[in-house]
Amino acid sequence: MEKPNILDRAIMTVAPVHAAKRAAARAALSVINSGYGNYGANLTKKSMRGWMYHGGSAKEDIEDNIDVLRQRSRDAYMGIPTATAALKTMRTNVVAGGLMPAPQLDSDYLGLDEAAAEKLQAQIVREFALWADTPVCDAERMDNFYQLQQLAFLSYLMNGDTIALLPMKHQAGQPYDLRVRLIEADRVCSPDGFDRLMPCTVQGYEVESIVQGVETDADGMVTAYWICNRHPLGSNSAVDAAGLTWQRVEAYGEATGRRNVLHIMSRERIGQRRGVPLLAPVLESLKQLGRYTDAEITAAVISAMFTVFVKSQNPSDGRPFGEMIPAEELIDSADQSSIELGPGAIIDLNPGEEVQFADPKHPNTGYDEFTNATIRLIGAGLEIPPEVMMKQFTTSYSAARGALNEFWRTCSMQRDWFTDDFCQPVYEEWFAEAVARGRIHAPGFFTDPARRKAYTACAWNGPARTNLNPVQEVDAAIKRVEAGFSTAQEETAQMTGGDYNRNIKLRVTEAKRKREVDEIGKAQTAGE
Incomplete structure (x- = not known):
């Protein structure tokens, strides 16, 4: 602080109140606001003085509040129709009945001709169906792989993240032992409910840091997850807290490098270890809207x-x-x-x-006017156009089409994330077991990482974009393919969620059968 001069000291002696005002005015003038200091960072404007802006790292802002956010998000989903509509709309448009694998072997690198590549891809699809189409793939034997996708994605939206384990368990009559065990986010928590931010010993393990059940090393790399034996909020857990135990599961196998844990989440902060529920930024608006509606x-x-x-x-x-x-x-x-x-x-x-x-x-x-305005704000925060969320396309054709196209970008991004975090890793683990059991012949799969990647390359097709005018959409797709801006495979996946190569094979069979039926019909007509 600047020391008072001779004049200031004299005024302080004669008129201390006036001297204090002079000092305050000098302090205010000593800081000349510039740039953001005139606007968002201003500390003197009355409009900004009441802003409670102090925050912290990802731990203080996110992990320390995650329990409340999860429970409020689930409560909103179960009791506020707008919240339910938002999550189910995302689930239906991103996953729907499940993302289907379409193997995309790198035949050039693997040295396979076109016929051999297509034959191997067809075999992969058949083998994967043996495992994915039955509830045996689920560790709880409840859902098939595509139903597990729906559950995992909805849980990710509702809770902020989902944990999946990949244990091996043999069952008589089944060709594969790989299982997928989904773990609700609350069960991944720090032992005894206390985070460890300094090196210490936990249950005989030397750990550097544990935040909300995620253990990291000195470099901040995730090394293990701590999973509670049952849901911490369950009625039994509340009565018998002493019965809660935690198991440490390594993120990757130390000897093989195999992925033991899949963490389905989308980070929004550097250093963030747990995911934020999709509804978190709009929970207050949703609750107020729910109260007003009631x-x-x-x-x-x-x-x-x-x-x-x-x-x-x-x-x-x-x-x-x-x-x-x-x-x-x-x-x-x-x-x-x-x-x-x-x-x-x-x-x-x-x-x-x-x-x-x-x-x-x-x-x-x-x-109606008030609720629609609130829903528009909520939709903007969730990247879901209100027309899509409320399933009401009462505006113009161009506005409805713009809303659908904008929402499709959000869905495409979410699908890519979910594929990378869940579908593709599960597919790669299944593929490794199929090769190890000799059900799929893939030379060099376990010895060359590049060949492994070439064998497991796969596209995941899901629900297609909604078309308001199918004729125009088909014409546009044909022109994009003819101009080389896209491929028939990409357009098929976007428009119907199907597989172009598979469709062509079926069309050949259909055309052959149609010719046979036509010839039979002509012969019968000639006989009459």
Whole structure:
């Protein structure tokens, strides 16, 4: 701080109040705002003084709040229709019935001709179906692989992340031992509920750091995950907290480098270890919208009752209204202190009593406008156009098409993330087992990482983009293929979610059968 000069000291002696004002003015002028200091970083404007902006690292801002965010996100999904619509819309458009693998072998690098590559790809698809199409692939034997995709993705949206383990378990009559075990995010937590930020010993293991169940080494690299034996929020866990135990699972096998844990999440901060629920930025808006909707519905129901209130000038100890509601229609007849409204309920009048009709002014004429404005803000925060979220395409064709195209970019990005975090790693582990068992012949798979990557190259096709005008979309696709801007395989995947090469093979078979049917028909006509 600048020292006061001779004049300031003199003024302080004679008029200390005035001297304090001079010092404050000098301090304010000593800092000349520039750039962001005039706007977002300004500390003197009244409009900015009330902004609670202090934050911290990813741990303070995210991991320390993750438990509350998860529980509120799940509660919103279960009780607020807009939240349910947002998550289910994302799940349906990104995963739908499941992303289907389409092997894309690098035949040039593997030295395979076109016929050999197509034959091997067809064999891979058949073998993968043996494992993926049955619940045996699920460690809980509940869902097939495509249903597991839906569950894993919805859990990722709702909780911020999903953990998948890849154990091996033999079952009689099954060709593969690979299993997928999904773990809800809450079960991956620090032992005894305490994070470790300094090197210490936990259950006999020397650890550098554990944050929300994710263990990292001195360089910040994820080394292991700590998984609770049951859900920490379960009723049994709350009663018998001492019975909770944690198992340390290495992220990668130390000897083989095999992936033991798949962590499905999307990071938004450097140093972040756990994912943020999709609804986290809009939870407050969703809750307020839910409360407002409940209040409007309740008010509208009361208004629809058309109950007559009796205004009496003579106080009475009896029940003021509701006696005309039949006993069998009372909701809580056991409670004698309950007062209920009934449709068309009217009370007999006594002398000196005045009739008044209940008129709560509902439904509110501004309800739709307000809720639609709020949903637009929520949709913008979630990258889901309100037309898509509410399934209402009442605007113009160009606006609806723009909304669908914009949403498709979001879905495409989410699909790429989910494929990289879950589908492709599971596929590669299955492929390794298939080669090890000799069911798929892939020379050099275990000795050359480049050949391994060439064998496991795969595209994952899912639900196609919604087409408002299929004829125009098909014409545009044909022109893109003819101009070389795209391929028939890419266009097929985008428009129908199918496989162009597989379609061509089926079309050849269909054309052959049609010719045979036509020839039979001509022969029968000639015979008549």
